[in-house]
Amino acid sequence: GAVVSQHPSRVICKSGTSVKIECRSLDFQATTMFWYRQFPKKSLMLMATSNEGSKATYEQGVEKDKFLINHASLTLSTLTVTSAHPEDSSFYICSALRLALSYEQYFGPGTRLTVT
């Protein structure tokens, strides 16, 4: 099966600093990747769609200057949380779209961000 990795798996940072999360598709090329946020005991909420070589598309209510997304290659997308605040603490999950006979998204293991 397709494998998607995320790094780091856990990160703790201080308020006001920035943190970068990487999402890699390890055995397939992904022109499209997605970033989700998940609050405790809740479902996944789509934040943005990351397209290789173009600007990301953000969902309503998601601050694009706060959550910077870069998709510079067919196997790597990064999410940078800028000037982090405690309310940004969450579980961030990426997925990579593998186009076959139907849309198949493969999810990364997630990154737990804690802002102190």
Place this chain on the structure above:
Amino acid sequence: TQLLEQSPQFLSIQEGENLTVYCNSSSVFSSLQWYRQEPGEGPVLLVTVVTGGEVKKLKRLTFQFGDARKDSSLHITAAQPGDTGLYLCAGYRYTDKLIFGTGTRLQVFP
């Protein structure tokens, strides 16, 4: 409002019992998927259903897509503690964006 509503939200049962989780919407989906997620991990795809009325079986799990492609159900027979987790339905509405349901948290006690 959430486009995909799951019920129940929480389910706590004894090993060996049967259960059904529902995923409902007023909108039509081109396909629908079910995932299971364990704490601190990403969701893992269980099944994809595409055709209205389709039924798929995965060992003790039976998935059904409604005839009108607006709803789906997941039935687990003889639940085991290893089935414990967050079950999420998610669907595509003719785009590449996956819309997730509200989730059902299942706990199976030995």
